[in-house]
Structures are given as C-alpha cells and as structure tokens.
C-alpha cells in the first residue's frame with residue numbers, strides 16, 4: 001500500500017527550480033561544450049596556497065584553533081566584522097564613524113545569498129511589491145517568487161537603473177493606491193548581473209532621494225547588492241549608496257567574499273539599519289545560529305596578512321584580460337553581423353549581448369544551434385520575472401568570462417558566431433556596436 | 448525628520464529571540480562564572496591538527512584545491528554524500544541498498560539546524576500541528592513558533608517518547624477533527640537535548656507503526672534528529688528509525704558533524720524521502736545554493752583518512768569521564784538532599800536535573816542564588832513551548848558537561864548544591880535518586 005501524500009507548505013508550492021539550473025544541467029551532458037553560462041569564478045587564480053597557509057596559522061595557534069572549530073555566534077566573528085567595516089570605509093573613502101556604523105551593524109552570512117534570503121523573509125508577505133532591475137539577478141528573483149510577492153521591473157541602461165522610469169512606475173503605483181505595498185528596491189549597482197552595467201555616480205543620490213520621497217507611510221529599503229564591486233577593471237570606484245545613507249536608515253549593503261576571494265568559503269556580509277538587525281539575527285538564529293566559524297577565522301587571517309587584498313588586486317588584470325578577449329572576439333565576429341549589440345562592462349563577470357531579431361530562448365533555434373556548435377549561454381529571459389502569462393524579453397544572452405580560459409572564451413564566441421550565422425541564413429541591416437539603450441521597456445501594471 | 452517605520456513580515460513578527468540567549472548573554476557578564484548551560488563541545492579535544500592536515504592535503508592538491516574554493520552544488524559534494532551513507536550503514540548494520548537509499552537522497556546543509564529549518568519551511572503553514580517531545584530542543588521550538596504552527600508536546604521518560612501518551616493525544620486530535628493538521632513528529636531519539644534520554648529499542652518500530660496508523664489523509668513525517676547519536680558512552684547503538692523505514696517514505700534522518708567532529712565546520716546532512724528532496728533543494732537554492740564547499744572537502748578528506756572516525760571514537764571516553772564526574776558529584780552533593788532526581792544519560796552532553804519543589808525559572812530564587820554562587824544552568828522551562836498563557840513546567844534544569852572541564856564540572860555542581868541549600872533553608876523529605884518518570888504530564892488541548 002502506498003503511503004498517503006506529503007502535504008507541502010504554500011511557500012514550498014511557490015518555490016520552483018530556476019529554469020536555468022535545468023538548462024545548465026542538461027547542457028553539461030554535451031561533451032566538449034564551452035560554457036559561457038556558468039556564474040563561476042576563474043579557477044586557476046583561486047588562492048589555494050594563501051588559504052592553506054591561513055589554515056595552518058589559525059588551526060595550529062593554541063588559542064585560535066579550538067575557537068575556530070567551536071561554534072561561533074549568530075552574528076559572526078567580531079574581528080571579521082571589524083575588518084569588513086574597515087574595507088568598506090577604504091572603498092568609500094570615509095570612516096565607519098562618519099557613516100554611523102559599528103561592527104554591531106555587520107552580520108556575516110553564508111554568502112551574500114543568505115543575506116538576500118533573510119532580508120526577503122524579514123520584510124515580505126505575499127502581495128507585497130518589490131521593485132527590481134529588469135533584467136536582474138535570477139536567484140533573487142526566485143527568492144521573491146517563493147515569497148509570493150509581486151515583482152516590478154524597472155529598465156536599466158548603461159548608467160544602471162533608469163530613474164525616470166522608476167519615478168513613473170512609482171507614481172503610477174501611488175495613483176493606484178499600491179505604493180504602500182512597496183517594501184524594497186533591489187539594485188545590483190556595480191557591474192550588474194546580467195548586464196555588466198553600473199549605476200552612474202550622479203544617479204546614486206537621486207535614487208536615494210526618490211526612495212525617500214516615495215516612502216510615505218512605510219520605509220522602502222534599498223538593497224544594494226555589491227557582489228561584484230571589487231572586480232573593477234577600469235575607472236574609479238563609485239561611492240556606495242550605503243555611504244550616501246549617513247544615518248544608516250535606508251540602505252542594506254550586501255557584500256561577499258565569493259567573487260574577490262573564493263566562493264568555496266561562502267562568506268558574505270551585510271550592513272544593516274538598526275531596526276532590522278535584531279529581526280535578521282533572530283531569523284538567522286533559527287536558520288543555523290551562525291555560519292561556518294572556521295571560514296570566518298580563515299578570512300580574518302587572510303585580511304590580517306593582506307592576502308585577501310593582494311588576491312583581490314591580482315584578479316583585476318586577470319579578469320580585465322578575459323573581458324578584453326571576449327569583447328575583442330565579439331567585435332571580430334558578431335561585430336561583422338547586423339543588429340547585434342553588447343555591453344562593455346567595466347568590471348564583474350558578464351557581457352550582455354542583444355539581438356535586434358533573434359530569439360535567444362532555451363527552446364529557440366539559436367540555443368539549439370549554439371549547443372550543436374558546442375557553446376552555452378544564459379538565455380536573457382531567465383533574468384526577467386515574467387508578468388502573468390507574458391513571455392519576458394527574449395532577444396539577449398548573458399555571456400560570462402568568469403570561469404572560461406581566454407582560449408575557451410575566444411573559441412566560444414566563434415562558435416556562437418557560427419550559430420548565429422546558421423540561424424540567420426541571411427544578413428540583417430541594423431548596425432552592430434555597443435549596447436546602451438534600455439534593455440526592456442518599463443512595465444508598470446500592478447495586479 | 449525621522450524616516451517612516453520599516454514594516455516587517457508576519458513571519459518576522461512571530462520570530463523572537465530565544466529567551467535562553469538573553470539569559471546566557473546576561474550571565475556571561477558575571478566574572479568567574481562556570482557555565483553548565485552552554486551547548487558547546489569540549490574545546491581541548493577539537494581536532495585542530497587533523498583539520499589543518501586535511502586542509503593542506505585538499506588545498507595543495509592541484510585538482511581538489513581549486514574545486515574546494517569554487518562554488519559547489521546546492522545538494523553538496525557527492526563524495527561526502529556517499530561517505531555519509533556509508534557511515535550510516537555502518538551504524539545501522541545494513542547496506543544503503545537495503546534501505547533503498549543512494550547518495551541522491553542525501554543533502555548537505557549548514558549544520559543540521561539548517562536542515563531542520565528547511566524542513567519546517569517546506570512543510571508548515573500557520574495553523575498546522577507539529578508533535579514534539581516535551582521537553583525538547585529549544586532552537587527547533589523557535590523555528591516552529593516562527594512558522595506559526597501549533598506545537599503539541601508529548602512527555603518523555605527514560606525510554607524516550609511516551610507512546611501511550613502520544614496515542615492518546617492523537618486520538619483526541621482525531622476526535623476533534625484536527626488530526627489532518629498534523630504534519631510532522633519531531634524526535635531527538637538519541638541522548639536527547641535536554642534530558643539525555645534515548646528512545647528505547649522496542650519503542651522504535653512502535654512509533655513508526657503509530658505514525659503510519661494516524662497518517663490517514665496526509666503523511667506525517669518523522670524527523671529523527673540524531674545530533675548526539677555518535678556521542679555514545681555505554682550500551683549498544685540502537686537502530687535508527689530511518690533504518691526501520693525500508694522504503695524511505697516516513698523518516699527524515701538529520702545528522703551532523705558538529706558534535707562528533709567540530710561545530711566550527713557547521714556541516715550537517717539529511718536523508719530525505721524522495722517527495723521532499725527536490726522541494727528542499729529548491730528552497731536551499733534560494734537560501735544559499737550550497738553550503739561552504741571547502742568544509743565539505745575537508746570532511747571528505749577527514750573521513751577518507753579515518754581521522755573523523757578516530758576523533759569520534761576518541762571523544763567517547765573523554766565525555767564519558769566528564770559525564771561520570773558530573774553524576775558522581777551530583778550524587779555526592781545534591782544526592783544528600785531530598786526531592787531531587789536526575790537523568791543518567793548513556794551519551795550526549797546533558798543531564799536533566801529535576802526538583803520536587805524548587806522553581807528553577809530565570810527569575811526565581813534558585814537561578815539568582817546559582818548566579819551568585821557562580822554557576823549557570825539552563826532553566827528547564829526554556830525547553831518547553833508554553834501553551835497560551837500557561838507557564839511551562841519549571842522545576843528542572845539542563846546541565847551540560849560539554850564544554851566545562853572535569854574540575855569545572857565538579858566545582859559547578861558544588862556551587863549549585865550551595866545555591867540549592869541557600870534557597871531551601873530547610874531539608875525536604877522526598878527521596879533523591881535517578882530520574883525516570885515522565886518529565887511533564889501530557890498536554891492535548893488543541894486551539
């Protein structure tokens with residue numbers, strides 16, 4: 001006799017696998033494939049020796065060794081929280097004191113992903129509204145979907161979030177009486193995943209001003225996901241939104257050691273306004289009452305030794321080179337074709353490639369041809385949350401130069417070029433070049 | 448102008464700090480205090496050298512080093528999942544094949560705590576009912592409270608969960624038409640936190656039979672929290688409930704490397720029935736898309752080298768000694784007083800000490816006197832979820848021999864004895880000795 005069914009929670013029923021996982025899993029079965037899809041980091045440059053040395057130093061120290069293998073606190077190692085604050089102060093050129101921040105305002109998490117999850121959990125009920133970039137980071141989209149909220153996308157261009165579109169959307173929400181359901185605004189404001197674009201300096205204070213203006217009855221928190229900030233290949237560092245929030249009231253800054261150091265350590269951190277610090281900690285107490293303590297000790301040691309900083313700085317020319325290889329090869333191949341544009345990221349791991357005509361969807365001819373040629377990209381539509389029943393924009397791809405070698409990047413782009421030519425048969429007429437117009441028109445209807 | 452308020456989610460509003468954290472935090476400000484409260488492990492025995500060696504071996508291996516510092520998968524390192532299954536098979540004296548289990552059924556988590564959280568999230572909606580032991584593990588109680596469910600406690604005695612009481616409660620629920628709201632039954636069936644008691648061999652198949660009998664329309668999952676199973680100081684290992692669930696349909700087995708190896712690694716694992724494996728993975732994908740990969744590689748290496756097994760076996764005589772010190776000192780001191788009984792755990796980290804008369808609550812005279820004498824215990828009431836408005840049983844304490852040294856244990860018990868004498872003024876008449884009657888009467892009302 002088969003047992004009766006397991007009845008799952010409403011949240012579980014809302015939580016589906018990201019289609020991208022299925023797609024990547026399936027593709028990985030293709031031998032010889034070059035993946036420009038995975039969000040992994042460069043493997044050859046991972047700091048194995050430095051981490052091994054830090055391990056010896058921590059574990060063979062009679063005081064720190066046992067401490068590192070014992071339970072830590074829910075909030076995380078005080079020393080590392082201090083260092084996080086110090087590094088942020090350095091990046092923003094101001095002291096933590098000026099920002100009204102102390103190590104008490106820092107929480108260490110299992111990657112910045114866990115922080116994003118905790119934030120959603122602490123703030124969101126079904127029916128709430130979240131404003132996000134379109135396109136944006138698909139794993140956070142999954143989190144939002146799982147929380148049953150309504151996600152409204154605001155277009156991005158080469159200067160990041162389009163503020164006039166945001167304002168228009170918000171006014172529309174206000175007219176519909178829905179503005180009070182807006183709980184947070186999520187922005188990946190440095191070298192965005194998936195477009196590679198960065199929120200321009202002049203838009204930063206404007207964005208904050210806008211959020212404050214529309215926070216009438218309840219505060220709309222800005223989540224500044226700075227996952228790629230340290231991977232900057234040219235130009236000056238821009239001040240964080242957090243650094244413009246002098247009273248620590250409006251912005252949650254989410255950072256990670258995954259990209260500038262090692263994802264295998266899976267350590268992230270957040271700077272939190274005081275009103276949600278305790279609520280986040282109470283939730284995290286239930287999740288795990290503290291992420292792996294050993295990892296926090298290793299990172300503190302790496303930072304004390306300057307190894308973390310050296311690693312971060314070593315990565316820049318390396319990824320810059322891989323980015324340049326990708327951009328050069330794009331110019332040499334797809335640049336010869338009509339109706340194709342792409343972003344030129346000043347940092348991060350991704351190039352956004354947009355076609356005037358081709359459907360890049362996972363079931364489409366291009367995806368099929370690319371697979372046959374032996375290259376994998378992320379279909380752009382995975383980076384949008386569809387409005388009910390509507391198919392999201394599907395004329396772009398995300399290409400990553402993170403894990404592929406320069407040779408693989410070059411060959412991967414050539415394969416993609418062959419795939420495009422096979423699918424097109426004939427040549428279009430639009431002109432090729434750099435992408436800088438909005439990636440998608442504004443969407444402002446609210447259910 | 449102060450900004451408008453942050454509006455938190457319903458779940459966040461239900462999630463409060465465990466009172467125990469406040470209590471322990473406050474107490475830690477007392478200098479010279481001996482804590483018999485903390486659930487930490489013995490610090491001198493943590494395997495610093497073995498982990499340092501594993502670190503070298505993994506990180507300096509040109510193949511495994513970069514892999515360990517790269518992202519892993521949401522489900523966790525395949526090699527470690529295989530090893531987990533192998534270790535479980537050894538403990539239960541049967542092959543994974545006989546249990547219908549493969550490494551695909553194993554999920555690695557950030558401690559077993561994360562698994563408990565994910566399980567609650569995947570199954571529970573507000574209003575559902577969870578059956579648990581009374582007393583039980585308070586962090587899981589917090590998780591349940593945060594999910595807005597109704598928790599019904601079933602008493603435990605020296606043979607673990609009292610099955611007649613469980614049956615009676617369940618029949619009562621059935622009569623009230625509430626049996627269909629029962630989603631899971633949670634048991635810490637080896638050396639329970641907080642009583643130290645173990646579910647007796649003959650009750651194991653009976654418990655499963657009972658659960659199956661009352662799973663009429665929906666399946667009630669049994670969560671077997673085996674956190675302390677490896678810390679066994681005498682007697683034979685008992686078969687897990689999981690090993691009695693030959694088709695992998697009824698029991699979730701939650702294990703951890705925190706207790707038998709090192710909490711600082713914060714790695715747990717679960718064996719999951721197939722219907723909830725994917726739902727759990729989808730949620731975990733949103734939480735973090737995989738716990739720290741480096742830690743998983745370290746554990747796989749420790750197991751391959753036999754270091755994990757040696758560590759686990761080394762801990763047994765060490766903790767057995769500390770337990771004996773605590774039991775001997777209890778007999779020599781509180782054993783001379785009337786109306787005091789305590790459990791005699793065959794494993795784990797805790798002794799449950801019950802008074803016929805004294806109030807052990809955090810605001811009570813005993814807690815105060817103990818603090819003044821310089822010893823800290825966990826008030827028993829923290830290990831119960833109160834029914835609305837009712838104060839839970841408050842005549843017991845949890846004493847831990849985990850982190851304190853033998854000398855501290857001895858001195859701590861003496862201090863506790865002095866505190867008891869101070870509070871009592873006069874000597875009662877009940878007889879001292881081993882505790883084996885139910886720790887609390889059954890509670891079966893349902894709101």
Ligand SMILES: Cc1ncc(COP(=O)(O)O)c(C=O)c1O
Nearest residue numbers: 111112113137193227256258268
């Ligand atoms: C935009 C963005 N935020 C957050 C994360 C989470 O990374 P982690 O949890 O490893 O810190 C990622 C990972 O790819 C990301 O792309």
Ligand SMILES: Cc1ncc(COP(=O)(O)O)c(C=O)c1O
Nearest residue numbers: 558559560584640674703705715
């Ligand atoms: C009964 C029980 N279950 C689970 C846990 C969680 O431990 P961890 O998350 O470190 O595996 C604990 C920790 O004290 C516990 O006592």
